[in-house]
Amino acid sequence: SQTIHQWPATLVQPVGSPLSLECTVEGTSNPNLYWYRQAAGRGLQLLFYSVGIGQISSEVPQNLSASRPQDRQFILSSKKLLLSDSGFYLCAWSGDYSNQPQHFGDGTRLSIL
C-alpha cells in the first residue's frame, strides 16, 4: 500500500531563516505531488505541484520554492522566512490518472517568530 511521509511535524523558525520541508511517498511510482498551506481556520491553498522529476508548477508567487529531485521526493524551501509564512504545510500525492484523489501527509506546523 502507498504511504506518504512528511517531516518535521512541528517547526519554530526565526524570521529571515531558511526552510526545508521534505515529503516522500512509498508504494507507488510517478505520483503527482502537491504542497499546500493552510492558515488557521482557513481552507487549503495550493502552493506547488509536480507531475514528474524536475517539473514544478507554482500556483502562488511568494518567497517559497519547491523541488523534486527524485520520483517520490518533494521538497519545499525558502531562503528567508517571513512572518506570513506561518501555517500548516501539507504534502499530498495522487496517482497519475484522471480521477484519482489526493492523499495527505501528516503535515508540518510552522511557526515564525
Add this chain to the structure above:
Amino acid sequence: QKEVEQNSGPLSVPEGAIASLNCTYSDRGSQSFFWYRQYSGKSPELIMFIYSNGDKEDGRFTAQLNKASQYVSLLIRDSQPSDSATYLCAVRDPNTNAGKSTFGDGTTLTVKP
C-alpha cells in the same frame, strides 16, 4: 465567486441525527468529487469520492452528486461525537492532467451527545 463553495457552518446536530453537508462548484466540466474529513490539528483524510450522478453509499456516509445543478453533498447518518470535524469538499480540475483539485473552505460539524 469562489470555484468551490461550502456552507461555513458551524453545523451542529444531536447524536444519532443526520448531518447534511453541501458543496457547489462552478466548472461545469468537473467530473470527480471528493469529501475529506479534517480533525482539529490533523491533516485531511479522504472519506468519499463520487464520479457519477446519483447517490453513493459507504457505511454511514452517502455522497450525492447532481452535475446539472453543480451540487455535491455528503450525508452522515446516525451521527456520532467522533464525526465532529471539518469536512472539505474537493473538485478535480478537468482542464489538467496534473490531478489538481480545488478545495472548499470546509464546513465544521459538531455532533452533540
